[in-house]
Amino acid sequence: VELNAPIRIEKDAANHCTGLIVKPQIPGAVKGGRPSPKNSTKDEVLLPADRVLVAIGQGIESGKFGEFGLPVQQGRISAFDTSDIAGNEGIFAGGDCVTGPATVIRAIAAGKVAAANIDEFLGFNHEITTDVVLPPIRFDDHKPLGRVNMxxxxxxxxxxxxxxxxxxxxxxxxxxxxxxxLHCDHFGYGILKGGRDSKW
Known part of the structure; x- marks a missing residue:
């Protein structure tokens, strides 16, 4: 794997992606026990591509929530499984800002829980039936296997x-x-007040 730094995305006349321009780099001075990258003397290189996916790190800016009075611990908002927050009526939270980085399934489940409980808090009490019948969970359809460690x-x-x-x-x-x-269809439904499992 060569060390390159992204410079810009190349486009054609129709504004379609044609590639990514990168600048070759080499390891530089050691900082914090690891070498820091620095630009090499090589020319920029075009990596042909019709799509470029931007992968960035993410963090939770929880400081402002703490200043507002919401309970924050270790950079995350402290909320119940039902998405409401102790001592803050009418405020709900869920997803990565509560659990920290987790799976998309858990984030979707938290969104469903928050939506249902916000609806109830506002007094609407809408009922959305879950008409899809889930197949029963089986634990004998696969032979138990150890997890592959990287x-x-x-x-x-x-x-x-x-x-x-x-x-x-x-x-x-x-x-x-x-x-x-992982049986996401069964275990990813989330937690709703009152133990509702057929409608919410």
Whole structure:
């Protein structure tokens, strides 16, 4: 894996993506125990692509919520599973700002819970039936298998470069892990006040 820094996205006359311009880099001075990247003398390079996905780190700006009076612990808003917040009637929270980074399924479930309980708080009490019949959960349809742990490159080797720390799974390992069913349709429904499980 070569070390490159993104510079700009190239587009054609129709404004369609044609590639990503990157600047080759090399490891520079060590800061904080790790080498910092610096631009090399090589020319910029075009990586042909018809789509560019931007992956960025994310954090929760919880300071303002704390100043407003909401309970914040370790950078996350303290809320009940029902999405309401103790001592703050009419304010609801859910998703990553409560749990920290988690799965999309959990975020969707939290959104459903918040929507239902906000609806109830406002006095509407709408009922949305769940007409889809979920198949019963089975735990005997797959042979129990141990989880595949990612293999890491030795620290002595990876401290000299910016290549990936973890080695990818083999095709066999990836197929085995992807065959697991997490039963999101059953367990991802969330928690609703009153224990409602057929309508909300």
């Amino acid at each position: 293999v890491e490159r030795p620290a002595e080797e990876r401290k000299h470069d910016f290549k990936l720390m973890e080695c990818p799974m083999t095709e066999e390992e990836a197929l085995q892990e992807s065959s697991r069913c």
